[in-house]
Amino acid sequence: xxxGILVNEGPYNHQASDSAYRFAKAAIDKGHQIFRVxxxxxxxxxxxxxxxxxxxxxxxxxxWQKLAEDHKVDLVVCVxxxxxxxxxxxxxxxxxxxxxxxxxxxxxxxxxxMVTFGD
Amino acid sequence: xxxGILVNEGPYNHQASDSAYRFAKAAIDKGHQIFRVxxxxxxxxxxxxxxxxxxxxxxxxxxWQKLAEDHKVDLVVCVxxxxxxxxxxxxxxxxxxxxxxxxxxxxxxxxxxMVTFGD
Amino acid sequence: xxxxxxxxxxxFERANLQSCLGHAQKGDSVLLLEDAVVAAMxxxxxxxxLADAAQSVKIFVLGPDLKARGLDPAGVADGIGVVDxxxxxxxxxxxxxxxxxx
Amino acid sequence: xxxxxxxxxxxFERANLQSCLGHAQKGDSVLLLEDAVVAAMxxxxxxxxLADAAQSVKIFVLGPDLKARGLDPAGVADGIGVVDxxxxxxxxxxxxxxxxxx
Amino acid sequence: xxxxxxxxxxxxxVKKFMFVNRKAPYGTxxxxxxxxMVLISAAFDQDVHxxxxxxxxxQIKKGQDTKDLGHKNFSPTYRALEGYDIEKxxxxxxxxxxxxxxxxxxxxxxxxxxxxxxxxxxxxxxxxMTA
Amino acid sequence: xxxxxxxxxxxxxVKKFMFVNRKAPYGTxxxxxxxxMVLISAAFDQDVHxxxxxxxxxQIKKGQDTKDLGHKNFSPTYRALEGYDIEKxxxxxxxxxxxxxxxxxxxxxxxxxxxxxxxxxxxxxxxxMTA
Numbered sequence: 001x002x003x004g005i006l007v008n009e010g011p012y013n014h015q016a017s018d019s020a021y022r023f024a025k026a027a028i029d030k031g032h033q034i035f036r037v038x039x040x041x042x043x044x045x046x047x048x049x050x051x052x053x054x055x056x057x058x059x060x061x062x063x064w065q066k067l068a069e070d071h072k073v074d075l076v077v078c079v080x081x082x083x084x085x086x087x088x089x090x091x092x093x094x095x096x097x098x099x100x101x102x103x104x105x106x107x108x109x110x111x112x113x114m115v116t117f118g119d
Numbered sequence: 120x121x122x123g124i125l126v127n128e129g130p131y132n133h134q135a136s137d138s139a140y141r142f143a144k145a146a147i148d149k150g151h152q153i154f155r156v157x158x159x160x161x162x163x164x165x166x167x168x169x170x171x172x173x174x175x176x177x178x179x180x181x182x183w184q185k186l187a188e189d190h191k192v193d194l195v196v197c198v199x200x201x202x203x204x205x206x207x208x209x210x211x212x213x214x215x216x217x218x219x220x221x222x223x224x225x226x227x228x229x230x231x232x233m234v235t236f237g238d
Numbered sequence: 239x240x241x242x243x244x245x246x247x248x249x250f251e252r253a254n255l256q257s258c259l260g261h262a263q264k265g266d267s268v269l270l271l272e273d274a275v276v277a278a279m280x281x282x283x284x285x286x287x288l289a290d291a292a293q294s295v296k297i298f299v300l301g302p303d304l305k306a307r308g309l310d311p312a313g314v315a316d317g318i319g320v321v322d323x324x325x326x327x328x329x330x331x332x333x334x335x336x337x338x339x340x
Numbered sequence: 341x342x343x344x345x346x347x348x349x350x351x352f353e354r355a356n357l358q359s360c361l362g363h364a365q366k367g368d369s370v371l372l373l374e375d376a377v378v379a380a381m382x383x384x385x386x387x388x389x390l391a392d393a394a395q396s397v398k399i400f401v402l403g404p405d406l407k408a409r410g411l412d413p414a415g416v417a418d419g420i421g422v423v424d425x426x427x428x429x430x431x432x433x434x435x436x437x438x439x440x441x442x
Numbered sequence: 443x444x445x446x447x448x449x450x451x452x453x454x455x456v457k458k459f460m461f462v463n464r465k466a467p468y469g470t471x472x473x474x475x476x477x478x479m480v481l482i483s484a485a486f487d488q489d490v491h492x493x494x495x496x497x498x499x500x501q502i503k504k505g506q507d508t509k510d511l512g513h514k515n516f517s518p519t520y521r522a523l524e525g526y527d528i529e530k531x532x533x534x535x536x537x538x539x540x541x542x543x544x545x546x547x548x549x550x551x552x553x554x555x556x557x558x559x560x561x562x563x564x565x566x567x568x569x570x571m572t573a
Numbered sequence: 574x575x576x577x578x579x580x581x582x583x584x585x586x587v588k589k590f591m592f593v594n595r596k597a598p599y600g601t602x603x604x605x606x607x608x609x610m611v612l613i614s615a616a617f618d619q620d621v622h623x624x625x626x627x628x629x630x631x632q633i634k635k636g637q638d639t640k641d642l643g644h645k646n647f648s649p650t651y652r653a654l655e656g657y658d659i660e661k662x663x664x665x666x667x668x669x670x671x672x673x674x675x676x677x678x679x680x681x682x683x684x685x686x687x688x689x690x691x692x693x694x695x696x697x698x699x700x701x702m703t704a
Binding site: 012013014015018022054056057058063 | 599600601602642643644645
């Protein structure tokens with residue numbers, strides 16, 4: 001089955017991004033496909049390459065990066081939401097790409113299920 | 120009277136930063152002093168120099184910058200909270216500085232009132 | 239010693255106004271701002287609770303936040319004062335502590 | 341057609357679980373995750389409300405989120421199923437739509 | 443508009459989408475950014491529904507005036523949705539009543555439905571987007 | 574530790590600080606970052622109080638195990654507060670009861686107080702920090 005995932009909140013302040021990551025990983029491990037993960041609202045902040053959390057905690061940005069690397073998951077950051085919040089091409093960690101909100105609607109159409117994680 | 124202000128949330132997603140700015144401006148206009156504005160939790164995201172909101176909306180980061188320029192308000196971003204969220208020296212808009220959480224406790228001691236804005 | 243309590247979330251969605259009112263002391267002030275301003279309107283299901291609280295604490299609401307949400311200050315419940323940011327600053331100065339119920 | 345409803349906030353703090361239960365249809369499933377897991381414990385003041393809801397919808401709680409908060413899966417109310425992320429994925433696949441109550 | 447968009451979107455699938463608004467405007471950005479999502483969805487020729495319930499009903503309250511806040515007043519955009527062929531707007535009656543509001547307080551034409559009917563409608567959707 | 578810190582902090586003012594915790598851990602970061610704030614405050618020789626009420630009582634629930642989440646389990650740090658001379662920890666009885674918890678469920682020594690007494694204590698503070 002093809003899942004689309006929407007992440008509404010940034011890393012650390014809310015668990016939303018962690019839950020989305022765990023869900024995506026479990027889905028892949030079970031043989032499902034992640035059609036796309038779309039980052040909207042404060043969710044765009046997950047894409048920052050400058051995040052450097054304490055070494056005894058999880059690294060939310062790296063978790064997403066690794067998922068993209070290992071399983072070619074399409075990680076898309078909303079351009080307009082990113083501009084409001086200072087996430088631009090220069091700030092992107094590897095594995096993320098910036099695009100329009102249409103990519104979210106497209107995920108809603110193409111995926112068998114859309115699953116949203118937020119505050 | 121000396122006010123200390125704590126901002127817990129980033130720009131746009133929550134009104135907290137806007138309310139804090141309006142409060143600070145009103146206090147200054149009434150002849151009070153802002154001892155310090157401390158940005159903690161997602162509040163550190165107010166300091167990004169990359170924010171570029173639509174031109175028909177307010178510019179939260181610029182509002183703070185101008186307040187610092189016009190009234191020498193001390194805008195302090197928590198170093199540890201910033202590292203988690205990707206706000207580092209390179210990302211800082213003019214007028215903000217990065218320092219430790221001790222600066223918040225000091226504001227609590229030195230200011231006559233601490234006023235907190237959050238989610 | 240008195241406290242200004244600030245509440246910024248709608249009581250229809252969050253419990254912080256209720257928790258605030260359960261802890262405010264006689265003579266304290268409560269300021270409703272941001273999404274909490276909806277609690278000040280006389281016509282809502284929250285009105286009796288607020289009227290009750292207004293017996294022992296002073297309740298205020300931030301006018302600019304009412305206006306933004308299309309809520310008419312004339313519709314605010316009796317006993318609740320409408321203030322602007324200047325008034326918010328005055329309340330913070332008049333009380334010895336400000337407690338934000340987040 | 342059936343829906344998996346997800347709720348991630350404590351019912352002591354937010355109204356989203358209540359709103360969810362007010363809209364879930366017979367045969368739907370509700371998954372409590374993140375801070376909402378506290379609602380699943382048999383000993384809380386919320387238990388009667390959940391037991392009531394469990395008459396018409398299936399209620400699940402995410403085990404890893406319970407454990408993180410020091411809540412013993414053995415203390416979960418009767419009629420509520422404990423699942424892990426695998427189970428979450430299965431629920432999302434088995435139902436035709438997923439509705440997150442944010 | 444419909445024909446043009448169908449050409450642009452090659453999938454040909456038409457799903458029932460619902461954008462659910464449960465939060466008040468201005469205190470958080472969700473109302474505004476959901477609205478941007480709804481506008482974009484118009485380009486994909488889907489069966490779009492927009493629901494307002496709980497504090498979401500405040501998003502379409504008449505008379506919003508944000509001058510003193512500095513926020514952009516985006517409420518007129520709800521009235522522009524019709525021009526994008528987004529006409530299925532639903533408001534929950536119980537949510538209005540609890541807040542002392544009625545249909546006359548709303549700035550756009552909507553269908554006011556009971557909680558039970560809103561629940562039923564939600565159950566018929568393929569994709570539910572919330573924030 | 575007290576003597577050394579008094580030399581370091583020259584202001585000499587001692588205020589009553591209260592850090593108020595109303596939110597559950599892990600779902601949001603507030604619990605962790607408030608704890609970091611509390612730890613820093615120890616260096617300033619103030620009269621520090623830490624309050625747990627509403628869902629904040631879950632922060633000090635025994636038996637937290639975050640292995641499956643990847644989050645750091647920071648709950649043992651509450652037990653370390655004593656070493657920083659932060660010993661005034663208060664928990665609201667009504668908040669415990671609503672959640673079916675008792676003092677035996679807590680991982681650290683605290684004073685359990687009624688809501689009325691918590692309210693009175695809050696009223697005596699100079700600085701209240703919340704998140």
